[in-house]
Amino acid sequence: MTATYVLLEVENLNIEFRIGSEYVSAVRDLAVELRPGETLGLAGESGCGKSTAALGIMNLLPDNGRIRSGRIIFDGQDLTKLSSHEIRRVWWKEMAIVFQGALNSLNPVKRVGTQIAESLILRGGLDKKAAWRRVGELFELIGIKPERAYDYPHEFSGGMRQRAMIAMAICLNPKLVIADECTTALDVMIQTQIMNLLKALKVQLQLSMIFINHDLALIAEICDRVAIMYAGRIVEIGEMEDLFFRPAHPYVKLLLQSLPRLKGPAEDLVSIPGAPPRLKDVPMGCSFLPRCPIGADDCSRSIPHLTEVEKDHRAACFKIEKTKGNK
Amino acid sequence: MKWFTSIFNVVKALNIKGLTGLILLTLLLLIAVFAPLLAPYDPRAMGEPEDILQPPGRDHFLGTDEVGRDVFSLILYGARISLLVGFAAAFLSIIIGTVIGLTAGYFGGWVDDLLMRLTDLFVVIPRLPLVLITVAVLGPSLLNTIVVIGILIWAGTARIIRVQTLSLKERQFVERARSLGARHLHIVRRHILPNVLPLVFANTVLIIATAIYLESTVSFLGLGDPTHISWGMILHYAFTNAAMVYGAYWYVLPPGVMIVLAVLSFTISGYALDEVLNPKLRRRI
Amino acid sequence: MKRKRYYIVRLAQSLITLWLILTLNFFLFRLLPGDPIRLLFSDPRIPLETLEGLRTQFGLDGTLWQQYGFYLLNTLKGELGTSFVYNTPVSKLLAERLVNTVILLFPATVLSILLGCVFGIVAAVRYGRASDFIALSLSQLLWATPAFWLGLLFMMFAGGLLPLSGMVTAGLSAPSLWERALDLGRHLLMPMITLTLVMLGQYAIVMRNSLLDVLTENYMLTAKAKGLNGLRRLFSHALPNAVLPVITLAAINLGLLIGGAIQTETVFTWPGVGRLVFEALLQRDYPVLQGAFLVISVCALLANLAADLLYSAVDPRVRA
Numbered sequence: 001m002t003a004t005y006v007l008l009e010v011e012n013l014n015i016e017f018r019i020g021s022e023y024v025s026a027v028r029d030l031a032v033e034l035r036p037g038e039t040l041g042l043a044g045e046s047g048c049g050k051s052t053a054a055l056g057i058m059n060l061l062p063d064n065g066r067i068r069s070g071r072i073i074f075d076g077q078d079l080t081k082l083s084s085h086e087i088r089r090v091w092w093k094e095m096a097i098v099f100q101g102a103l104n105s106l107n108p109v110k111r112v113g114t115q116i117a118e119s120l121i122l123r124g125g126l127d128k129k130a131a132w133r134r135v136g137e138l139f140e141l142i143g144i145k146p147e148r149a150y151d152y153p154h155e156f157s158g159g160m161r162q163r164a165m166i167a168m169a170i171c172l173n174p175k176l177v178i179a180d181e182c183t184t185a186l187d188v189m190i191q192t193q194i195m196n197l198l199k200a201l202k203v204q205l206q207l208s209m210i211f212i213n214h215d216l217a218l219i220a221e222i223c224d225r226v227a228i229m230y231a232g233r234i235v236e237i238g239e240m241e242d243l244f245f246r247p248a249h250p251y252v253k254l255l256l257q258s259l260p261r262l263k264g265p266a267e268d269l270v271s272i273p274g275a276p277p278r279l280k281d282v283p284m285g286c287s288f289l290p291r292c293p294i295g296a297d298d299c300s301r302s303i304p305h306l307t308e309v310e311k312d313h314r315a316a317c318f319k320i321e322k323t324k325g326n327k
Numbered sequence: 328m329k330w331f332t333s334i335f336n337v338v339k340a341l342n343i344k345g346l347t348g349l350i351l352l353t354l355l356l357l358i359a360v361f362a363p364l365l366a367p368y369d370p371r372a373m374g375e376p377e378d379i380l381q382p383p384g385r386d387h388f389l390g391t392d393e394v395g396r397d398v399f400s401l402i403l404y405g406a407r408i409s410l411l412v413g414f415a416a417a418f419l420s421i422i423i424g425t426v427i428g429l430t431a432g433y434f435g436g437w438v439d440d441l442l443m444r445l446t447d448l449f450v451v452i453p454r455l456p457l458v459l460i461t462v463a464v465l466g467p468s469l470l471n472t473i474v475v476i477g478i479l480i481w482a483g484t485a486r487i488i489r490v491q492t493l494s495l496k497e498r499q500f501v502e503r504a505r506s507l508g509a510r511h512l513h514i515v516r517r518h519i520l521p522n523v524l525p526l527v528f529a530n531t532v533l534i535i536a537t538a539i540y541l542e543s544t545v546s547f548l549g550l551g552d553p554t555h556i557s558w559g560m561i562l563h564y565a566f567t568n569a570a571m572v573y574g575a576y577w578y579v580l581p582p583g584v585m586i587v588l589a590v591l592s593f594t595i596s597g598y599a600l601d602e603v604l605n606p607k608l609r610r611r612i
Numbered sequence: 613m614k615r616k617r618y619y620i621v622r623l624a625q626s627l628i629t630l631w632l633i634l635t636l637n638f639f640l641f642r643l644l645p646g647d648p649i650r651l652l653f654s655d656p657r658i659p660l661e662t663l664e665g666l667r668t669q670f671g672l673d674g675t676l677w678q679q680y681g682f683y684l685l686n687t688l689k690g691e692l693g694t695s696f697v698y699n700t701p702v703s704k705l706l707a708e709r710l711v712n713t714v715i716l717l718f719p720a721t722v723l724s725i726l727l728g729c730v731f732g733i734v735a736a737v738r739y740g741r742a743s744d745f746i747a748l749s750l751s752q753l754l755w756a757t758p759a760f761w762l763g764l765l766f767m768m769f770a771g772g773l774l775p776l777s778g779m780v781t782a783g784l785s786a787p788s789l790w791e792r793a794l795d796l797g798r799h800l801l802m803p804m805i806t807l808t809l810v811m812l813g814q815y816a817i818v819m820r821n822s823l824l825d826v827l828t829e830n831y832m833l834t835a836k837a838k839g840l841n842g843l844r845r846l847f848s849h850a851l852p853n854a855v856l857p858v859i860t861l862a863a864i865n866l867g868l869l870i871g872g873a874i875q876t877e878t879v880f881t882w883p884g885v886g887r888l889v890f891e892a893l894l895q896r897d898y899p900v901l902q903g904a905f906l907v908i909s910v911c912a913l914l915a916n917l918a919a920d921l922l923y924s925a926v927d928p929r930v931r932a
Contacts, residue, residue, distance in 0.1 A: 060837055091839035099834060107831040108929060109852045118848075119838050152928040168838075447625070448632045450864065451916050452909050455871025456889060460901050463893050464643050540758060544875060547760050549894055562761060566879070571768040579768060583761035590756035 007208050008034040013070035015056040024279045026052045028232045039209040041223030045276050049232040050212045054178050059087050096169040097178040101162030106153040113149030116168045124172050138167040159190035178210045228252050231287035238313030248315035251288050294319050345599020351592035359406040366400035383577050390577035393568040402581050408557035413539035419477025421531050428488025449482040462550045469552040476541050495519050525604035532597030536590045543586045558582040626917045633909045638683050641902050693899035702903035713884030720807035728815025736823035754813035759872045763806045763879035777881035803880040818861045823854040856927050863919030870908050
């Protein structure tokens with residue numbers, strides 16, 4: 001029986017960016033919950049706002065971004081109300097993020113082990129020897145020979161760098177780990193390695209995780225629940241199986257249809273016509289309307305809110321009553 | 328007509344600083360071109376004994392020098408040589424640098440190694456002493472100054488061009504052209520040069536600034552062409568006649584200010600142009 | 613070890629460049645018209661036989677290539693000819709003056725790098741604000757200012773307070789070490805400040821741009837997410853990366869530094885190598901010019917090599 005204690009509760013999160021002299025909304029009315037030990041997936045096309053949401057949840061937005069409104073209740077504390085000093089104490093120790101390792105997320109002039117040991121020493125209270133011992137243990141956990149900890153990031157392959165970033169994120173045993181596009185820019189075999197590692201860590205360390213990815217297949221592999229985002233909003237959220245087998249939102253249905261199947265008869269690849277709107281040009285009303293196969297004029301009048309499709313499964317669409325019966 | 332619109336677009340894209348630099352630069356050019364019309368006196372005209380080293384007054388806007396010449400006229404005429412040498416030397420060095428950079432980048436291999444060794448040589452050797460000594464050896468003259476400066480400052484340009492050529496060489500369209508049997512010169516002219524030219528152009532303005540600076544220093548140290556006036560020459564005479572000791576600020580300040588303005592305006596314009604023409608650069612200055 | 617191999621390669625490259633410098637030096641002075649032996653010994657009073665003897669000694673009686681060979685040999689032996697003006701061996705002159713130049717250059721270089729970096733860091737950290745604009749504009753202004761002109765201005769406006777020329781006051785009666793040091797300091801102040809100001813602009817601009825680039829890198833976001841405070845992120849994560857182009861610049865600048873020294877030493881009559889070059893230019897003292905050019909170039913070469921090796925020690929990616 002899952003506990004009713006909620007580790008993370010995000011309410012009505014609105015994030016905007018300053019571009020030039022005006023503010024553009026990137027994430028609108030985001031609301032998610034995460035219970036301990038759960039893995040929540042955050043999926044969507046590039047630019048839908050999932051990475052921004054992740055940074056926003058950690059209150060780690062860049063200088064030109066800000067949280068306009070909303071609450072982020074993590075372990076009882078509202079992160080939006082914390083001072084910069086207080087939030088720094090939450091970072092990494094309670095809540096950590098794994099960035100894409102393929103990019104320059106590791107400092108090129110510092111040894112990989114040093115970058116991990118740094119956190120252990122400064123935040124974890126270990127002395128240098130104990131810290132490096134722990135680094136060795138972590139390396140074994142991620143499947144890299146401990147002596148490689150003395151190497152520099154450019155001496156690691158892309159997959160190794162990603163695994164090092166994972167080790168760095170879990171080194172202080174945070175309550176929540178956000179994995180932001182950890183498999184992007186890696187080839188399929190390495191992707192599998194990373195996914196296996198994450199799955200193993202999830203069990204071993206009983207991690208609570210937010211897993212962000214644009215690849216629905218990977219989301220399905222590891223997530224207990226999933227939220228699909230489009231143009232800065234969550235359009236459908238629910239238990240993995242429910243959403244996968246009974247998608248309610250037209251966008252989600254199309255996404256699932258576009259996943260090529262390995263087995264079964266060969267089908268034409270389905271893709272969704274058009275492209276997601278740019279941040280500045282989000283249409284009035286339902287933002288998916290221009291590409292929606294079942295959209296009608298009245299969909300443009302107001303923004304659809306998440307309404308219940310079945311227990312613990314909600315979608316933001318005006319036409320749900322109609323589609324509920326299908327599939 | 329297409330030329331005009333592209334220049335107009337570039338100017339429009341410049342920020343305030345770049346625009347200021349460009350305006351300043353244009354003003355200096357105008358001064359240089361119209362010096363004979365703007366100067367109240369013949370700069371070579373020496374004055375009567377009582378006109379020596381006069382502070383600014385009614386007759387002389389910027390006072391006079393140690394032989395009674397009008398400083399203001401000297402400054403205006405000085406612009407001509409200072410800018411002329413700047414442009415000519417820069418032009419020469421750009422050509423040399425571009426040719427070497429293109430050759431090294433395009434052919435690679437031992438050609439590249441050889442040319443890079445040569446380029447390294449001219450990066451390591453201190454510029455000013457080399458220029459000074461070479462001018463001393465060849466004899467101070469306007470032509471010599473231009474040629475020597477031009478021949479000795481191409482290293483920076485060559486390096487930039489080479490890097491750009493190297494990356495362009497690997498691109499698809501070059502490979503395609505080569506597989507179609509195009510000759511090297513053709514490929515360079517049609518495919519690489521147009522993509523390298525914007526870089527060259529922005530770099531040119533900075534080189535002009537360097538050339539102006541070098542010319543003024545060479546002239547100040549006594550190796551300028553004595554038959555011509557440049558801002559550096561004016562300061563040379565000021566120095567050798569101990570104008571500082573006499574507190575002749577009207578003699579010492581203006582030429583230096585002009586040099587600073589010239590170098591500054593070319594530098595700022597160069598950076599601004601670089602930003603506009605070089606897509607890789609983020610907004611910095 | 614990868615590092616050792618890199619060092620050896622760089623050393624070999626430097627030796628080639630050194631050889632090229634020597635060659636350039638040789639052929640440069642062959643551009644002069646007239647008898648090459650007169651190039652080194654122009655005193656008209658030297659009897660013909662001595663001259664011929666010298667000619668043989670310097671190998672100037674052979675073919676161009678033989679002369680070249682002798683030149684290389686003599687240079688390596690430290691035999692650089694005799695000054696027309698001072699009638700002393702060039703090597704001796706240079707040795708004396710070099711010390712004085714170092715006394716001037718060393719503090720100026722250190723100060724300009726330190727101050728320049730501070731300006732650059734402040735400007736980068738306060739990007740887009742007034743202090744950034746001021747620091748940047750000031751740096752560009754300084755960079756555009758000729759060292760000799762700045763020196764002239766200092767002389768004009770500060771001439772009353774500080775000595776205007778020379779390195780020491782002549783004719784001091786039995787001065788103590790402290791008095792001598794103070795005297796030197798007073799003479800050193802203006803030329804050193806001039807040189808520092810002229811050089812610091814470039815360091816500021818390079819440091820600023822480099823740090824701005826580094827601050828937008830992903831690993832800086834990682835450092836922030838790790839909960840590290842601002843000072844630690846700046847000094848432990850950002851600066852080690854940002855300082856790399858500054859090291860490169862320092863190496864290139866050594867070439868320009870000598871140029872600045874020539875100007876400053878000339879204006880302030882500081883008895884260093886720069887002033888020597890100026891005087892030799894005026895009087896066409898070719899042996900001195902040839903020797904000075906060699907020394908200056910070799911020093912620049914060594915400094916470049918040192919900077920490269922320093923860079924490779926700091927940036928692990930280069931050694932790969």
